[in-house]
Amino acid sequence: MDEIISVRNVRKEFRIHERPEGLKNGIGDFFHRKYICRTAVRNVSFSIDRGEIVGLLGENGAGKTTMLKLLTGILFPTEGKVTVSGFTPTDRKKEFLKGISFVMGNRSEVNWDLPAMDTFRYQQLVYEVPEDMFRENLNLLSVLLEVQDLLKVPIRRLSLGERMKMELINSFLYSPRIVFLDEPTLGLDLKSQIAVRGFLKAYRREKNTTVIITSHYMDDIEETCDRVILLGRGEKIYDGSIGELKAPDQPFKEIILNLIKDEKGQ
Amino acid sequence: MKKYLYGFQLFFLDAFHYRFNAVVQLFFGNVSTVVTVLFWVLIYRSNGAGDINGFSLTDMVAYYIVSSIVRGGVFSNSGFHYAGLIKEGKLSSELLKPYSINASLYFRNLAGYITGTFPQFVLVVLLLPVLARAGVSVLHVRNLLLLLAFMSLSTISSHMVWSILGLMAFWLEEVHAVMWSFAVLFNMISGMFLPLDFFPQAFLSVIRWLPFSCWTYLPTKACLGLTTPGESALLLGVNAAWIAVLWGLQRIVWGAGVRRYASVGG
Numbered sequence: 001m002d003e004i005i006s007v008r009n010v011r012k013e014f015r016i017h018e019r020p021e022g023l024k025n026g027i028g029d030f031f032h033r034k035y036i037c038r039t040a041v042r043n044v045s046f047s048i049d050r051g052e053i054v055g056l057l058g059e060n061g062a063g064k065t066t067m068l069k070l071l072t073g074i075l076f077p078t079e080g081k082v083t084v085s086g087f088t089p090t091d092r093k094k095e096f097l098k099g100i101s102f103v104m105g106n107r108s109e110v111n112w113d114l115p116a117m118d119t120f121r122y123q124q125l126v127y128e129v130p131e132d133m134f135r136e137n138l139n140l141l142s143v144l145l146e147v148q149d150l151l152k153v154p155i156r157r158l159s160l161g162e163r164m165k166m167e168l169i170n171s172f173l174y175s176p177r178i179v180f181l182d183e184p185t186l187g188l189d190l191k192s193q194i195a196v197r198g199f200l201k202a203y204r205r206e207k208n209t210t211v212i213i214t215s216h217y218m219d220d221i222e223e224t225c226d227r228v229i230l231l232g233r234g235e236k237i238y239d240g241s242i243g244e245l246k247a248p249d250q251p252f253k254e255i256i257l258n259l260i261k262d263e264k265g266q
Numbered sequence: 267m268k269k270y271l272y273g274f275q276l277f278f279l280d281a282f283h284y285r286f287n288a289v290v291q292l293f294f295g296n297v298s299t300v301v302t303v304l305f306w307v308l309i310y311r312s313n314g315a316g317d318i319n320g321f322s323l324t325d326m327v328a329y330y331i332v333s334s335i336v337r338g339g340v341f342s343n344s345g346f347h348y349a350g351l352i353k354e355g356k357l358s359s360e361l362l363k364p365y366s367i368n369a370s371l372y373f374r375n376l377a378g379y380i381t382g383t384f385p386q387f388v389l390v391v392l393l394l395p396v397l398a399r400a401g402v403s404v405l406h407v408r409n410l411l412l413l414l415a416f417m418s419l420s421t422i423s424s425h426m427v428w429s430i431l432g433l434m435a436f437w438l439e440e441v442h443a444v445m446w447s448f449a450v451l452f453n454m455i456s457g458m459f460l461p462l463d464f465f466p467q468a469f470l471s472v473i474r475w476l477p478f479s480c481w482t483y484l485p486t487k488a489c490l491g492l493t494t495p496g497e498s499a500l501l502l503g504v505n506a507a508w509i510a511v512l513w514g515l516q517r518i519v520w521g522a523g524v525r526r527y528a529s530v531g532g
Binding site for chain 1: 268269272273276279280283284356358359361362363364365524525527528529
């Protein structure tokens with residue numbers, strides 16, 4: 001097997017200011033501040049092979065997004081070692097950054113006032129994508145996501161689902177070898193969720209890209225992933241197939257039920 | 267380089283997207299300069315004297331008109347931009363891009379300067395005949411070249427100084443009050459409020475060797491032909507050396523700060 005991501009005994013702690021409620025406590029806090037140390041990821045180890053689609057599953061605050069930020073070099077681990085494509089992500093080497101993409105469901109990367117095409121052209125220059133490859137990728141992605149007619153419309157005029165599709169095009173335009181998706185279907189209606197999942201499956205078939213996806217929607221994971229890593233309070237508690245995870249004798253039934261409950265109540 | 271220039275172009279497109287706003291900025295961009303000039307006219311008239319501290323009314327008006335172009339090249343936005351990115355967690359997207367965040371921010375500010383200072387350029391062009399009749403020759407080639415040289419250095423050194431202040435947000439989170447306090451100090455010692463000749467000679471003999479004098483005072487004086495070639499060459503060299511020092515300092519602060527980055531906001 002061709003290992004592309006390696007995570008060894010990674011721990012990430014955050015120092016958080018604990019702010020008491022009320023005016024009196026607020027004044028006291030101005031002079032005497034209390035900090036707590038929160039461990040978001042605890043001694044997590046795993047590896048991912050080239051071409052795999054892996055789901056990071058867990059309840060809110062389980063450490064899924066922190067894990068992705070460690071894998072992409074946004075955060076420095078407090079302890080442990082992360083290697084992605086042979087690079088240490090926090091070194092921010094150009095070759096590493098050109099090979100990865102991180103789609104954040106709650107963050108927009110496309111320019112709000114301009115048509116998506118202007119942002120795509122900028123992306124082409126930033127990632128040094130040759131014109132032929134740019135045209136080919138843009139055509140493939142806009143057909144897969146059915147947005148050929150929307151490329152010249154200012155982003156602010158698009159619906160949430162259409163904007164997400166533009167975010168996906170923007171993130172896949174330069175053919176990244178590894179794609180990190182953080183809640184890509186967050187806030188989307190059912191039709192758009194299905195379109196995004198369909199796109200991920202089709203794209204993977206086409207390009208054999210490694211995909212790591214976080215979601216607390218079970219459907220996202222079930223329909224797209226080969227393998228699941230379940231996180232609970234920052235710890236890895238399961239690493240295997242989705243079928244085994246859902247087996248009646250698994251001890252994580254409560255977490256899975258909570259995730260399904262969240263999904264139904266979305 | 268192309269990517270930074272395209273980012274520059276996107277800024278222009280963005281700035282002119284809202285046409286009414288752009289037109290209002292064009293017509294009212296000179297209000298503060300005109301008001302300042304009117305104040306000085308009143309001061310000179312009420313004083314009755316021909317000059318104050320060696321500056322005639324014509325010298326003073328010429329100083330403010332020319333400095334209205336120069337002071338826009340002080341990139342205080344770099345600091346506010348860095349502080350905002352860090353505090354709101356938006357630095358994450360920048361960290362993922364295979365480019366220099368610093369260079370990208372510099373070119374964005376340069377585009378902002380060119381669009382934002384257009385009304386001041388128009389004012390200077392309109393006032394050129396009046397200034398020429400009063401004996402102030404702004405269009406001397408040597409003076410214009412010196413202006414350009416000083417301004418090139420001032421955009422870079424101000425970008426560096428303000429970036430270092432903005433990067434304090436890695437430690438303090440909220441740094442606006444700190445930056446506004448420095449802004450007042452910097453505006454004073456750069457000659458933005460008053461020509462530095464108004465300060466005591468001992469103060470001026472120190473301040474002229476610091477990078478701040480290059481932010482308004484030196485380029486304006488050079489443009490008005492009030493510095494000798496030898497003196498200008500020496501001061502250009504000193505400011506180039508400051509840029510090297512500030513660049514090193516900024517790298518150290520960035521390196522230490524980015525390890526503390528918490529990437530808040532999901």
